[in-house]
Amino acid sequence: MKILVTGGSGFLGSAICRQLQARGDEVIAYQRGSSNELDEMGIQTVRGTVTNVELLSHTMSGVDAVIHTAAKAGIWGPYDDYYQPNVTGTVNVIAACHNNGVQKLVFTSSPSVVHGGGDIEGGDESLPYPAHFNSPYPATKALAEQQVVAANGPELHTVSLRPHLIWGPGDNHLLPHLVERAKSGKLRLPGPDKLIDTVYIDNAVSAHLLALDKLATDPKAVSGKTYFISNDEPLPQREIIGGLLKAAGLDVEIKAISPGIAIAAGTIFENVWKLLGLKSEPPVTRWSAEHLSTAHWYNISAAKNDFGYAAEISIADGLEILATSIAAGTRRSG
DSSP states (O other), X not given: OEEEEETTTSXXXXXXXXXXXXXXXXXXXXXXXXXXXXXXXXXXXXXXXXXXXXXXXXXXXXXXXXXXXXXXXXXXXXXXXXXXIIIIHHHHHHHHHHHHTOOEEEEEOOGGGGOOSSOEEEEOTTOOOOSOOSSHHHHHXXXXXXXXXXXXXXXXXXXXXXXXXXXXXXXXXXXXXXXHHTXXXXXXXXXXXXXXXXXXXXXXXXXXXXXXXXXXXXXXXXXXXXXXXXXXXXXXXXXXXXXXHHHTTOOOEXXXXXXXXXXXXXXXXXXXXXXXXXXXXXXOOHHHXXXXXXXXXXXXXXXXXXXXXXXXXXXXXXXXXXXXXXXXXXXXXX
16 A cells, blocks of 8 residues: 555654555655655655645645644643644645545544543543543644544545553653653652553554554444554553653652642643743643543553454563663664
8 A cells, every 4th residue: 555644753653654664565754854764764755744735635646545643742832733733734634635535544643532630440432522621732632533533434434543652762752751850860740559551652553554454454344433552551650650761771769749739730830831921841730730640541442353453562571672772772663
């Protein structure tokens, strides 16, 4: 197949591009910036944003399928900064698919679209969207996911995946953020013993390729559906965060802090940042405090049953690969 990957130079997108090429697919990486790695691999790259519908549609000419990973992630910033790439960009991807007769679309969503502030323990895809979000990221990702689900039909088969906290070699978001917070040698968490799901990068990639292949061979099985994706190994936050930091060479003392204090601090920081018009990310926000105060792990039986997903690399093995990669100064996953 000829496949266009939006966000092709990103952590997940680049890993998807590599695996698609390795199995013999023709790949176009559509991305905002350049990527020497993809260029060196001979993967066609096009620099553009998903808000540029004309370029996006032109680039999609002759494509058989699209994997849409491009998005603005984060916990802070103006709503419109998230709405344009996450919602408008997704609407543009759908329109470009229709304009070019592309019949298969895999969308990278997020489990945060169903997180309303309380514990999620073994939740499945029947969980509703909350009435309110405390961050523009999950709010706009929820809107984007709904657009993808609504776009499913005879002319365009869609599937939405919700991978939870992707990590591994090449991670430029989760691990650097943790390392920055842990530089003092101490880390305070409002829910260190709460169970959370994560997913190793290669497993997240596998889920996308399996879902894409199912759209090609048996679209009725997955079309219009959403799926949680994880390593299926929920662990206490203290354990997984400590493991990631250890892989990065940091031995950090993780202590508990009251969830109420954390959420109050997030509220205060948000108000101060807004009052002063600061563009940087606050040390904590209400949304990050709520996430760190609650359990969030999911039942991934639907992905297992509908398109054969299974985590091939365990968390323990993934942490070893990550530690080796960081020590060697390499970026790629195994």
